[in-house]
Amino acid sequence: MKRIAVLTSGGDAPAMNAAVRSVARSAIFRDIEVVGVRRGYEGLLEGDLIPLTKSSVGGIIHRGGTILRTARSERFRRPEGINEALQQLKRFDIDGLVVVGGDGSFRGAWELVQRGFAVVGVPATIDNDIAGTDMTIGFDTALNTVLEAVKKIRDTASSHDRLFIIEVMGREAGFLALEVAVASGAEYVLVPERPVDLPRLCDKLHYARKRGKTHSLIVLAEGVMAAHELAGQLLDTGGYDSRITVLGHIQRGGSPSAFDAVLASRMGAAALTGLVEGQTGVMAAYRRGGMELVPLSLAWEQKKELNTELLDLVEKLSI
Amino acid sequence: MKRIAVLTSGGDAPAMNAAVRSVARSAIFRDIEVVGVRRGYEGLLEGDLIPLTKSSVGGIIHRGGTILRTARSERFRRPEGINEALQQLKRFDIDGLVVVGGDGSFRGAWELVQRGFAVVGVPATIDNDIAGTDMTIGFDTALNTVLEAVKKIRDTASSHDRLFIIEVMGREAGFLALEVAVASGAEYVLVPERPVDLPRLCDKLHYARKRGKTHSLIVLAEGVMAAHELAGQLLDTGGYDSRITVLGHIQRGGSPSAFDAVLASRMGAAALTGLVEGQTGVMAAYRRGGMELVPLSLAWEQKKELNTELLDLVEKLSI
Amino acid sequence: MKRIAVLTSGGDAPAMNAAVRSVARSAIFRDIEVVGVRRGYEGLLEGDLIPLTKSSVGGIIHRGGTILRTARSERFRRPEGINEALQQLKRFDIDGLVVVGGDGSFRGAWELVQRGFAVVGVPATIDNDIAGTDMTIGFDTALNTVLEAVKKIRDTASSHDRLFIIEVMGREAGFLALEVAVASGAEYVLVPERPVDLPRLCDKLHYARKRGKTHSLIVLAEGVMAAHELAGQLLDTGGYDSRITVLGHIQRGGSPSAFDAVLASRMGAAALTGLVEGQTGVMAAYRRGGMELVPLSLAWEQKKELNTELLDLVEKLSI
Amino acid sequence: MKRIAVLTSGGDAPAMNAAVRSVARSAIFRDIEVVGVRRGYEGLLEGDLIPLTKSSVGGIIHRGGTILRTARSERFRRPEGINEALQQLKRFDIDGLVVVGGDGSFRGAWELVQRGFAVVGVPATIDNDIAGTDMTIGFDTALNTVLEAVKKIRDTASSHDRLFIIEVMGREAGFLALEVAVASGAEYVLVPERPVDLPRLCDKLHYARKRGKTHSLIVLAEGVMAAHELAGQLLDTGGYDSRITVLGHIQRGGSPSAFDAVLASRMGAAALTGLVEGQTGVMAAYRRGGMELVPLSLAWEQKKELNTELLDLVEKLSI
Structure with missing residues (x-):
């Protein structure tokens, strides 16, 4: 890999910036170039890319929202859109992509994966409703x-x-x-x-x-x-x-909690390592305290279960 | 004065507890007994009073809401209600009352004042819309x-x-x-x-x-x-x-900001001093950085003006 | 079990109160009486116990420190002290004890366990250095x-x-x-x-x-x-x-973070359940996202390892 | 005035950035160019200036510290240094300067004023020990x-x-x-x-x-x-x-409190207005709730008195 891209997509979540920083610095650490795609898939289609450097991602770890911004893209939902996106990735010599977002974003990523492009996801949503990972970025904040x-x-x-x-x-x-x-x-x-x-x-x-x-x-x-x-x-x-x-x-909104800043840093680094090692169609996952890579498809194929122990606790402790 | 009462009335505001603490401790400092009236004028009518001691107001300075609680009282709006309230104050040997609240609460207090009972107000509302004082308790928080x-x-x-x-x-x-x-x-x-x-x-x-x-x-x-x-x-x-x-x-809600905790402490002490020195029908006011006692009636007779300098600032600084 | 006791011991940690509340309410939920021991083992020796009720533990979940207070006890380190403590537990008809604290507190608890008294621990320390549990109460805050x-x-x-x-x-x-x-x-x-x-x-x-x-x-x-x-x-x-x-x-100090408030609630409930089910010499542990009971002795027999992945991250991400 | 400069000097204080933003936007609002001097007087001597635009000061209002940075300058304390500074100001076609800082910074500013250069101060220090203004920027935070x-x-x-x-x-x-x-x-x-x-x-x-x-x-x-x-x-x-x-x-450190963000915004705007209206050797001051311009020299000629009412309060309320 010589050059990778990172984008944030879907609803914004705290610590997305921490994840972007981690992806970028992990790449630079391995002498891989990084570009940030602005406004998600829509920006990818428009070729709205900016180089990310050691210092351009300095100081963003604590910032809420996403400096890359995010947007909905109707175009990307259609097959032509996906093909255009692939062409843009090619045009900018990008070898792999990290998508920071929720299940909708991962379905989009899957389309790229299906067409042979290397994508790794970082699950980010305040809803924590992505199966395959115990925690998503932004939930704790x-x-x-x-x-x-x-x-x-x-x-x-x-x-x-x-x-x-x-x-x-x-x-x-x-x-x-x-x-x-x-x-x-x-x-x-x-x-x-x-x-x-x-x-x-x-x-x-x-x-x-x-x-x-x-x-x-x-x-x-x-x-x-x-x-x-x-x-x-x-x-x-x-x-x-x-x-x-x-x-x-x-x-x-808001500056990420300590847990989220650490989780986003770990997931960003794990996603980059995954890409470099040839993984695709997977996401960084926090499972039982450790980092793993699991299939992206878990996000839409499985339903994450509520912890019934907690439901009982509300009952018991609010007497 | 041998025994005074304090109550909170109207919408709750941060630092009401800091004001109650200050009234109570200032009284005890001068060997005056203090009782807290629960749920505002309604509690007064019901005789729902609790003694306040050095230690019972310890640790409340940072707590949001009001430990004395607050409530609306339909009864107190009628002349009979006001007379009953006066009888309760007499029954409990109370020589003076501090009312922590907004303009509605002060109108109620004024009825007691008109009938010869000593009342001093502490202006508390997050709206800061009480004329006569530059700041009300709760606004800064x-x-x-x-x-x-x-x-x-x-x-x-x-x-x-x-x-x-x-x-x-x-x-x-x-x-x-x-x-x-x-x-x-x-x-x-x-x-x-x-x-x-x-x-x-x-x-x-x-x-x-x-x-x-x-x-x-x-x-x-x-x-x-x-x-x-x-x-x-x-x-x-x-x-x-x-x-x-x-x-x-x-x-x-929320724990009071430093400014509010200080303001409430100053106002509570000033109100108590006012009562002791024979003042009535007045409220503690923050004017030009200092404490004063001003007529309660300012609260409903005057309208506090917005600072037009700030309106201009929004215009100028958001270019 | 008819009556249990709970104490906090060692250095204070955020969410200790949330743990005490959870132990107390979980017990009351099962119609078991609860007393709180003040100032740790020292208070136990002095018989400084207070009844805990549904409402006396209301509103403490967010409070920093420990309402039961904590103290060092030289006496409890000696065999006579431990025997006296057992006598006090007997005198107050206590059938089981929950100890909220760190490894020093657990060693003390172990002495009681060795002499046949039922004790379950809840690991609480901001250092997170207790083996057997992935997280201790207070660390996240x-x-x-x-x-x-x-x-x-x-x-x-x-x-x-x-x-x-x-x-x-x-x-x-x-x-x-x-x-x-x-x-x-x-x-x-x-x-x-x-x-x-x-x-x-x-x-x-x-x-x-x-x-x-x-x-x-x-x-x-x-x-x-x-x-x-x-x-x-x-x-x-x-x-x-x-x-x-x-x-x-x-x-x-400080009000517990969401994670700690949840963890303390879960651990307190798990400890109580453990006691009721006849467990002793164990502590509530957070392992891989779930609640377990593990031997108290892990606290001093094992050393918890730092996550070297995080050490590498600091290196990599601070370029 | 066609072009003015702003610098931050001395110890950093919260809301310095809010003041810089306010100076810059107030100037641009009047079609005056603004440059930021980096690292205080030392940066001025080195000609380390950057243009400030509407958007370059966007988003800084909430940031702690100072984006212009600050430094001590030994050189500026000597007459030659001051003359060099004046030459730099001339070289960059700067007609007026706003200095955001404490009393040491204002003494430096005074040297420029004495030599005929227009300078207005904005008092910023967490110590609040500058006479002439009831509050300094950073104190409330x-x-x-x-x-x-x-x-x-x-x-x-x-x-x-x-x-x-x-x-x-x-x-x-x-x-x-x-x-x-x-x-x-x-x-x-x-x-x-x-x-x-x-x-x-x-x-x-x-x-x-x-x-x-x-x-x-x-x-x-x-x-x-x-x-x-x-x-x-x-x-x-x-x-x-x-x-x-x-x-x-x-x-x-830290993001400014609401009070400080407002105060810094008001002071920055008042300082700019002062400069434009031909004032020099003065500072923006918060007096009795309003904005005024007072002599810079108050900062070192007068000693601000503690409020003895507050000293009494500590005594009275901590019984």
Whole structure:
């Protein structure tokens, strides 16, 4: 390999920059040139590439978002688009590509792999819903961001004796909602992986009130329903008045936590090593504390399971 | 004075606990007994009082919310309610009251003052919209909370080349929105004190895009309109697609900033001194860096003006 | 089991309170009574016990330090002391004990186990140097605290073109130093597990300067040598002027990170379950992402190895 | 004015970058060119200047340290150096200079003013010890940084029942120590402006212990004596065992607080306006909540007084 490229794609996640830095420095360490593709696959199609040097990736490890930016690309979803992308890669003499992103980004990468181009993925999403890796880049930071927000809301909830519903990200996965519920000592959690049992939730609220608990927090993953919808149902079913907070985009931003900065550094380096050693169609994965390379296809072929131990914990510890 | 009471009322604000601690310790320092009234005027009517001691207010200076809790009281708005409150104060041998809260709480306090009971206020609201004092307790903390959130959103905005609308608290006042716009380098700010000039906003967005600015942040005080409404108008008027974030209740919570912890400590002590020296119907005020006691009535008789220097700054510095 | 006790011992670590809460609530969930022993083994000898209830452990999950406090106990190191402790446990009708602490605390626990008393440990130390568990409670929080500090120091280092030595905790283990070096993008790291190679360090500094790097950060684990000592050697050997910062006790405090709050909740629950199921002489362990119970003796019989992959990363990524 | 320059000098302080951005954008807003001088007066002598544009100062408002860097300059202290500096300013067609720094930097600026060059200062130091302005840039951020550190240390202090001495910056001024003592609820504070009364301090410690207070925090400004020295005296005089923490350089770094970001923005704009309007030998000052221009010479001719109200508060509130 003489020259590789790195791009970030899909929704941005904290520590994407740390991953880009790690890929770039690991490459330079081996005397491989690196270019950054701006705005994901769309930028690749447009040939929007910039050289990455030792110093141009200096100081980015702590920055939120992605300096390479990211974008959706309709064109890249069509076969012509993919072929054009391959031509661009060829035109710029690029021998391998590291894609930092989520499952949608990996499906795109797979198209390139299928056509013979070497691609290694680095899983990055605050949802942590990529099978094959125990953790994705950005999840730990988002978890801490949400925890801080929930702690602030608890101040108000307990001062006003109120019931609060906090809607967090997670369209199809409840990892963020579940871990933050445990970490914050929330009373209830609703995740897409489990059916909503409103009568039971109302029973618990009733029981809590009866024994003097004057405030409660419900953590709700957006994939279950909207917060205002749940508030309506709680009012209709049990007469419970609640306040809602939709955390929104603050969950994606911020300087990476220590865990994420380390994870992104390890994954970026592992991805580069994989490329150099001839791997393709794989992603860097954190499994049982160590780095491995696993098939990209796990991202869309397998469904990552919630840890039921944590579901039980919320139940048990919020008595 | 042998025994005084302190209560928190209205919306909770960071550093209310620091104020309660300061009132209590300042009283105890002068050998005056202190009781805390729980849940504001409602608790007063119910006689829900607890003794405050040196140690019971230890360790609360950094806690968000209010350990005394707060509540709305319909009863206290009626003349009978006020008379009952006076009877409770008498029943518990209370010679003076410190009310920590906003303008609604001060109007309530004024009713007691009118009937001859000694009350001193401590202005606390994250809106900073109380005339007579340059700063209210909680404003600086909320400002920092919002700034942190805006910084996170900027990460995403710049990664995705997006226009973001961030809705912050402020029904009738734009202090929070304005200061956070300056502090975060936001491109635009909309406050209730100024008419919305949508064509001009669209012009500025147009000009910014033209010279290559790919992302922008608009800080919107909730009193102007809802964020989704503004998003709709931007789309209709100028074809601008935007994302919205409504910060909500996280703005009220959190451990106080250093400024707020100091301000609350100073105000609590000043209020107690005022009471002891026979003042009533006044509030502790931060004016030009110093502590003063000013009439409570300023809170509803005067309107605090926005600093136009800051409005100009947003314009000038976001070029 | 009808009644169990929990104590915290040794140096305090973030999330100890979250562990205590989890032990207590898990017990109450199973209708087992819980008492908290104050000031570790010393408090046990003195019979300084307090009942823990659902609500008395409410709101402590986010608090730094330990509400049960901790202390050294000379008495407990002697056989008589251990027998007295057993008598106290008997006197208070305690059937099992959870010890939250580090290896010293576990050795103490082992003495009780040897004499037939049921004890389960929860490993808590910011050093993460307990074999048998991948992570100890408090490590992740301390890592983030140190990372924040290093980021602040880098601001000054780069503004003044300076070389900084940052001394972090770790008498016998370099886990904290190593992970923070990776997470912060520090240029060098010195850990007790590796010999100091001063000429090589000077070579790297020399080379960095030559290619224009005007500032550098060295992370030093306290167990290697004191920061001022290293500064002296760098000056003598290579003529390098440096500034030093000794982070000290701030590393132990603070509200737990999300990871630590979850880990402590899981470990506390696992320890209680272990006790109930008749286990003794074991500790809750985080292994490969899951909860296990492993022999307490691993804490002093095995040495936990540094991850050499991370040592290589510091080298590779700080080019 | 057609072209102005801005430099940062002396010790770095948070929000220096926000000030540089504000100076630059305010100038560009008026169609004035701006250059940044790197490494303070030393860089000026070397002609190390870079153009500042709308976009080159974009995104720096939140960054700690100073992107222009700072350095000491021995040469600039001599008359020849000052003349050379004037020649450089002439050579680069610079009509006016904004100096962001502390009193030492302002004395240097004064030499240029004396020789007829237009200079306006922006007071920036975490010590807040510049007379003529109620607040300097960086103070509020440092205060919050120190407060966070003290809160962490209190966790450990209360867990271990210990007496802690926390040494903070402040060679000749106790502003930082005093405000943090109030904000953190510290039990004692020692500042350079007041003589140390060790017997009285020991009395207070004695009394505190007697009434059950098991831990205490002493905030010590470095200008009084070193922390280990005070620890020694406390041991010798009263037999008090203490732990020490020297906060060091972390106090200078970090992203600016909201207050500092606003203050720096206002001061930078005011300084530029002053220059344009023909002012020289003045600095932007925050007085009673508003912006003014005051003589630079106040910085070294007057001594800013500590607020004795705050000294009393520490006494009164730490009972």
